Amino acid sequence: MSCADFGRLHSVAGTVFWLVVCRRCAHYWKLVIILFNKPFRVLSQFTTESDKSVLAGFIDIPGVYCAGRLDYDSEGLLILTDDGNLQQRIANPKYGKRKSYWVQVEGEPGEGDLEKLRKGVRLKDGMTRPASVELMSAPDIWQREPPIRVRKSIPTSWLKLAISEGRNRQVRRMSAHIGYPVLRLIRHQVGEWELGNIPVGRYKVL
Template sequence: MSKILLFNKPFRVLTQFTDQEDRSTLADFIKVPGVYAAGRLDYDSEGLLILTDDGRVQHQLANPAFKMPKTYYAQVDGLISDEAIERLRRGVTLKDGPTRPAQAQRVSEPDWLWPRTPPVRYRKEQPTSWLQLTITEGRNRQVRRMTAEVGFPTLRLIRWSIGSWSLEQLPPGQWREETVHLPKSKPALRSKPGERPRSAGARRQRR
């Protein structure tokens, strides 16, 4: 049994605990010793980040070989076309090679969306649209590069889920603790549900 923390990373927070440039880091929100990020989420992206104290869990979550699906909501510049969505579904060719096929669909602005500080710039003459995109890779800035490649640059990016874990009922800047079990015969993860979100200053419950 291993511990994981599900954290809703705010905009402009580094996915590390220290920074020489005095930018906001995980240390501003998480006071649990011995955990580290399993994978990364860009400084200018928001949403689900998983932290763990177990190297095996980190390997399964971060290693592309396990093809862990990650779902994002992207606000893009312009009204995204059916042609662009179909290209994303087939996979696009980036500088580091073709991407795997993705699940992509146009969606309404999510009703769970929180305000961002600072907000996305607004131009009345240039509308925006929302896209739900699920990928099974983890390249650097991959979603942003994919939407730019099809002609619709990303303005705001939120990771909603990784595998079976999601941001449901988890406000920005808060985290909750769960446990996972790693069967030796199969690279699968199971979570222990039912714990409420906790703020950065919340006291860990004894198990």
Template sequence: MTLILFNKPYDVLSQFTDRGAPATRTTLSDFIAVPGVYPAGRLDRDSEGLLLLTDDGRLQARIADPKFKLPKTYWVQVEGVPDDAALAALRDGVMLKDGPTRPAQVERIDPPALWPRTPPIRVRASIPDSWIALTIREGRNRQVRRMTAAVAHPTLRLVRWRVGEWTLDGIDSGAWVAA
């Protein structure tokens, strides 16, 4: 069994080929040349961080399928500074267009020591930004971004730091390690 922990950079598709036309976007094949592995779950093109790839279908299902409720922790740079009420709403679960989210774990964190993002996030001098660590046990489309927007703190930068027991610790952006 092969398991790869990949630190997916911003603007990289979570697939090995680009089905768009013209096929000029960066994909996993630009970083990983290991045959027979496939992503266990996805990260949006504008999200960064931990993406697990494996050749084991059962492990892939355990990681990606929401019924297993594997915790996923994101470090999220948001616009503004969430107050206690906003954090409580995230902890309780927020209402999205496709229904309520499950309760999340959330806390304010100091800005993490991360690699620079290319391109950098937009900075607005009149609006501060801050960081939260958010752990969810489901994986709807763009869920973290929609959750922070629902509490009036849009996401500026999103880095998945942990999936279950696996973490990005020590893996540079664009690099991968075999677990």
């Protein structure tokens, strides 16, 4: 946009949307924001030279791009928008957007294990910021295809975990660091935006 613009979040009847307002001419634009429930084994991009599934198979709205990424083997909330400034505010860790996950792990972590994540753990790329984490009951969600591989001799647990960083495969590395490999990872919230009841493989335009 050529105007001197800035964005503000608005909420009407429970729907959150983003307006860009020009300081000089008072014109405004309602930006396109898409909440997509990304399935397992889908790349967070529209094209690829491989045979992997991409966003183009699910989203047919032109001119939108991912605001942050979600790993190929992770599921849940992926935000797309047509505004570069908003992309940066969501994706860039310096803005501290909180990202919340449901994490199924192998084993049964205790409070001592979770406290390590709350204080921060040292990974190869440095200390993590303190995370919010607690045990939770299994969420009422869709069945993954293919399903996870469960070893009958080892129980699994679900964690509710939130971070304000965006390092590569960070949640998986944090969980592995304390000895509990991730079996399934679902992002259900980024900042103000929540996955809600959007079916897997479908999207909602705000």
